[in-house]
Amino acid sequence: ETGVTQTPRHLVMGMTNKKSLKxxxxxxxxxxxxxxxxxxxxxxxxxxxxxxxxxxxxxxxxRFSPECPNSSHLFLHLHTLQPEDSALYLCASSQEGLALYNxxxxxxxxRLTVL
Amino acid sequence: SQQGxxxxxxxxxxxxxxxxxxxxxxxxxxxxxxxxxxxxxxxVHLILIRSNEREKHSGRLRVTLDTSKKSSSLLITASRAAxxxxxxxxxxxxxxxxxxLIFGAGTRxxxxx
Numbered sequence: 001e002t003g004v005t006q007t008p009r010h011l012v013m014g015m016t017n018k019k020s021l022k023x024x025x026x027x028x029x030x031x032x033x034x035x036x037x038x039x040x041x042x043x044x045x046x047x048x049x050x051x052x053x054x055x056x057x058x059x060x061x062x063r064f065s066p067e068c069p070n071s072s073h074l075f076l077h078l079h080t081l082q083p084e085d086s087a088l089y090l091c092a093s094s095q096e097g098l099a100l101y102n103x104x105x106x107x108x109x110x111r112l113t114v115l
Numbered sequence: 116s117q118q119g120x121x122x123x124x125x126x127x128x129x130x131x132x133x134x135x136x137x138x139x140x141x142x143x144x145x146x147x148x149x150x151x152x153x154x155x156x157x158x159v160h161l162i163l164i165r166s167n168e169r170e171k172h173s174g175r176l177r178v179t180l181d182t183s184k185k186s187s188s189l190l191i192t193a194s195r196a197a198x199x200x201x202x203x204x205x206x207x208x209x210x211x212x213x214x215x216l217i218f219g220a221g222t223r224x225x226x227x228x
Contacts (some may be wrong), residue, residue: 002157031213042203045217048211050211050213053211063131092157094214101146101163101165101207103163104158104160104161104206106158109157
């Protein structure tokens, strides 16, 4: 286990539903990330939180809304999604500071299917 | 835009053989990392090489980095069936106070017993 947990592991939702993905890291890290992984495409960085402040939003549609209430928890709120949003959503964390080189620790992902 | 591109997209070998995967990138970096992903699971960090390093070893893994050619390679020696997974390179560059990683599309490795 990497010390990053994600729930739920699988989610099926209709286009009119509202749901949330949860990520929790037990590593004492100060940065958390949301990535989207679609079939046959590179991992896409969606959002970055460093010290609980959003520092990057990679032109993600507003139907995805992140929330970082503290340094250990990260949520991704979903509403009125499209079928093309079906993907594996991965959460990651890292310890950011003066070092230039940091590895990221990933959770197991949430497999999202939008009907 | 995509930074790292892996080659080949898929690789099929027998147990005991070596597996070599290549990664090319376009812009400046300060580090390059390799990750592994078992089917439908999260990524696991394998090894990090800094831009001022040329080669690094970790167990059966050997990574090289050629910044003049903007390329890296990952060699897995004496492969095992358990090495079957997708392997991703990620280029790292300091941005906005954190180490931003941009991932390639990955190489799918199948090791047959």
